[in-house]
Amino acid sequence: MRDTQQDRPAPVTGTPAAQGASELSPARLRRVILVLAIGCGMAVANIYYAQPVLAPIASAFGVSQGSTALVVTLTQLGYALGMVLLLPLGDLLENRALASRTLLVTAAALLAAGLSPDFGFFLAMSVLVGMTSVVAQILVPLAAHLAPERERGKVVGTVMTGLLLGILLARTVSSLIAAAWGWRTIYLVSAVLMVALSVLLLRVLPKRQPDHASTYPQLMLSIGRLVREEPALRRRALCQALMFGAFSCFWTSVSFELIGRHHLGQVGIGLFALVGAAGAAAAPLAGWLGDRGHGRLGSGLALALAVVAMLLAGLWAGNLVLLALAGVLLDLAVQSHQVLSQREIYGLRADARARINTVFMTSVFLGGALATGVSGAVHDSYGWTGVTLLGAALPLVGLAVWVVSTLGQLREARSRG
Secondary structure (H helix, E strand, O other): OHHHHHHOOOOEEOOOHHHHHHOOOHHHHHHHHHHHHHHHHHHHHOOOOOHHHHHHHHHHHOOOHHHHHHHHHHHHHHHHHHHHHOHHHHHOOOHHHHHHHHHHHHHHHHHHHHOOOOHHHHHHHHHHHHHHOOHHHHHHHHHHHHOOHHHHHHHHHHHHHHHHHHHHHHHHHHHHHHHHHOOHHHHHHHHHHHHHHHHHHHHHOOOEEOOOOOOHHHHHHHHHHHHHHOHHHHHHHHHHHHHHHHHHHHHHHHHHHHHHOOOOOHHHHHHHHHHHHHHHHHHHHHHHHHHOOOHHHHHHHHHHHHHHHHHHHHHOOOOHHHHHHHHHHHHHHHHHHHHHHHHHHHOOOHHHHHHHHHHHHHHHHHHHHHHHHHHHHHHHHHHHHHHHHHHHHHHHHHHHHHHHHHHHHHHHHHHHO
16 A cells, blocks of 8 residues: 555645645655755746846846846735735645646746847736746645644755745856856746646645635635734734845845946856855754744844844945855845744644735735835945845844744743743
């Protein structure tokens, strides 16, 4: 029976989180988690390919560098829109089919973006690419469903490692391909990869049919109730939105700094982006800390580290090594906080993980999109120093929220004691 189970996709229902894991052998579960991590990375990379090639995009379409920040902003807004409209379907439709079919739409949007005749059409396709790349966030709750309870943090951390590597390596891959064959090529290559990923998900992932029998409008209305009834979800969503805002400020504007101050070309920018890949190491560690009950302390340290990283990036921007170190520290902080946040919120309601992820990730990417748009204007007016001060202020607000929440929980614990 075990060999058969490894060779054939096993159905997974939406009831207890541990149920999916019990139906998969350890070897098959490891293989599925690896594919989920790869899929998350490949899907989410689509919304970051434009960041290091804004200058050649501006040149190709004859627009200003400040205007090209709209590409990143609209792609992220599209991603947030996809999380509002598409991600809740993970609690209603069979997850494997939902993910694989959505990827085919992503492929079509990428192909159209790569062949765009003008800037307006390219922006429209960027929104569609962002919307359909939400597949990455369909796969993360699926990993939580498949994971045994005692290992949920570790499994989510592993999948998030793939997601972060996709975010970070996207910039390097995009820069190198743009330097060799032009910026349009990355969109055409990614279109082919999305078709291949769609097939891979169909072949490897188990089916998971949620238990919900409600309609789509009822499902959407229930999201508002989740926000009202789960204060931990509201707090985690706000703090991670602020963290991702700092992340977006740094990585959207740093390419202009690398070109203007350090005189790097596309290859140099791509190699610089590689340093952030070290942040992926934080995901398994953060998951391990969360599984052992240290999620609150780890979250506070991550918020503080993000503030330090942005200040370091501003004070020593002239030193390329220290600027790279700031990028590593920022990515470590953002990734750690996200893993710890998702471990906590996925434990709130096992039957609503897709909708919980909708609230959380929509907030995160709205924060990123708004910060990206503001950082473009700030960079035009106040340069890199203004961007880093903005980036430091955002997690500082999150740290204040963390302090207030922690003190409140301590008072509540004393009153019960």
